[in-house]
Amino acid sequence: MSVTVIRYHHHMGRWEPDARGRLTQAAGELYAERGFDDVTVAEIAERAGLTERTFFRHFADKREQLFAGQEILEQAMVGAVAEAPDAAAPLEAVELALHATAAFFENRSTWSQERASIIAANPGLQERELIKMAHLADAIAAALRERGVTEPAASLAAQSGIAVFHVTFQGWVRPENTRSFAELIDESMAALKGVTGS
Amino acid sequence: MSVTVIRYHHHMGRWEPDARGRLTQAAGELYAERGFDDVTVAEIAERAGLTERTFFRHFADKREQLFAGQEILEQAMVGAVAEAPDAAAPLEAVELALHATAAFFENRSTWSQERASIIAANPGLQERELIKMAHLADAIAAALRERGVTEPAASLAAQSGIAVFHVTFQGWVRPENTRSFAELIDESMAALKGVTGS
Numbered sequence: 001m002s003v004t005v006i007r008y009h010h011h012m013g014r015w016e017p018d019a020r021g022r023l024t025q026a027a028g029e030l031y032a033e034r035g036f037d038d039v040t041v042a043e044i045a046e047r048a049g050l051t052e053r054t055f056f057r058h059f060a061d062k063r064e065q066l067f068a069g070q071e072i073l074e075q076a077m078v079g080a081v082a083e084a085p086d087a088a089a090p091l092e093a094v095e096l097a098l099h100a101t102a103a104f105f106e107n108r109s110t111w112s113q114e115r116a117s118i119i120a121a122n123p124g125l126q127e128r129e130l131i132k133m134a135h136l137a138d139a140i141a142a143a144l145r146e147r148g149v150t151e152p153a154a155s156l157a158a159q160s161g162i163a164v165f166h167v168t169f170q171g172w173v174r175p176e177n178t179r180s181f182a183e184l185i186d187e188s189m190a191a192l193k194g195v196t197g198s
Numbered sequence: 199m200s201v202t203v204i205r206y207h208h209h210m211g212r213w214e215p216d217a218r219g220r221l222t223q224a225a226g227e228l229y230a231e232r233g234f235d236d237v238t239v240a241e242i243a244e245r246a247g248l249t250e251r252t253f254f255r256h257f258a259d260k261r262e263q264l265f266a267g268q269e270i271l272e273q274a275m276v277g278a279v280a281e282a283p284d285a286a287a288p289l290e291a292v293e294l295a296l297h298a299t300a301a302f303f304e305n306r307s308t309w310s311q312e313r314a315s316i317i318a319a320n321p322g323l324q325e326r327e328l329i330k331m332a333h334l335a336d337a338i339a340a341a342l343r344e345r346g347v348t349e350p351a352a353s354l355a356a357q358s359g360i361a362v363f364h365v366t367f368q369g370w371v372r373p374e375n376t377r378s379f380a381e382l383i384d385e386s387m388a389a390l391k392g393v394t395g396s
Binding site for chain 2: 016023089091092130131134147151152153155156157159160162163166167171187188192193194195197
C-alpha cells in the first residue's frame with residue numbers, strides 16, 4: 001500500500017498497481033463469459049477493482065485495448081534481435097525474437113484466446129491485425145539491418161519469422177492445445193526450415 | 199472490326215477490344231507524366247481512345263483500377279500451384295506460382311512502376327495492398343492443401359513465397375533495375391533458402 005501512496009500523481013489520479021494487467025485480465029475473463037460485444041468498459045473496470053476513468057487513462061476504448069500489447073511485443077522482439085550474439089545468423093536472431101515473446105503470451109493465455117476469437121470474427125479487426133503484423137516485420141527487418149544484415153536477407157528473414165510467429169500463435173490459442181508457446185515456436189521454425197531447406 | 203460488331207451487346211454497350219489493357223496502359227502513362235491525383239478518368243479514357251462510360255464499365259474508380267490486376271494474379275498463382283508436378287515440394291510449387299506472374303508484370307512495366315509509387319505514397323493504399331497480399335497467401339496455402347500439403351507447411355510455404363514475391367517486386371520496379379522479373383524471382387528465392395537453410 002505504501003507504494004500506492006508514494007506514486008500518487010495529482011494529474012493522473014491515484015496510481016493503481018498493474019492497472020493495465022488487471023484490466024486486460026478482467027476483459028479476457030468477461031469476453032470468455034459473455035462475448036466482446038456484450039461487455040461494457042464499466043464492467044471491465046469493476047471486475048478489475050478499478051474505475052472506468054482508470055480504464056480510459058490506459059486505453060481509448062475496448063478496441064484499442066485489443067491492440068495495446070503490440071508495442072510491448074515489438075520492443076521485446078526488436079530488443080532480442082539487437083542483443084542476439086554477433087555470430088547469430090539472421091533467422092537465428094529472429095528465432096530469439098520469437099522466444100522473447102513467449103512469456104508475454106504465457107502470462108495472458110485467457111486474454112490471448114479471447115482476443116484471437118474476437119479478431120477472427122471481425123474482418124475490420126483482422127485487417128488491423130495484419131497491418132500490425134506487417135509493421136512488426138518491418139521493425140524486425142530494420143533491427144536486422146542495424147546488425148549489418150543486407151537486403152533482401154533482412155526482409156526475408158523478418159517476414160518468414162512473422163509467418164512462423166503467426167502459425168505458432170494460431171496453434172497455441174487453439175482450445176485443445178496443451179503445449180507451450182516456446183515449444184510451438186521451435187516446431188514451427190523447424191517446419192519453415194523443412195519447407196525452404198533444399 | 200468484324201469482331202467488334204459480332205460482340206456488340208445491347209446492355210453492355212459496344213465491346214472494345216482489350217479495353218481494360220488499354221485503360222491500364224493509358225493510366226500508367228498519364229500517372230508517370232502528371233501524378234495520380236492530377237489525372238482524371240476522362241483523360242485516361244481519352245488517352246485509351248475510349249469513353250468514360252467504358253472506363254466505369256471496367257473499374258468503379260481510379261483507386262479500384264489500381265487493384266484490378268489482383269484477381270488475374272491470384273488465378274495465375276493458384277492455377278500454377280494446382281498444375282505443379284506431383285513430385286514438386288511445397289516451396290517448388292510456390293516458386294512455379296511466382297514465375298506464373300512474370301509475364302503479367304513484364305507486360306505492364308510502366309503501369310507497375312507508377313502503381314508502386316502511388317501506393318508507396320499513400321498509407322491507406324499500402325494497407326489495402328497488404329490485405330490483398332495476405333489474401334493471396336491464403337489462396338496459395340489453400341491450393342497447397344488441395345495438393346495434400348499439411349499445415350503448418352502449407353501456410354509457411356505460402357507466406358514465405360509471398361515474402362519472396364514482395365522482395366522481387368520491390369527490386370523489379372526500382373527505376374535503375376535492368377533485370378527481368380523471372381531472374382529476380384530466382385535470386386530472391388535463393389536468398390530465402392540462404393536465410394532459412396541450416
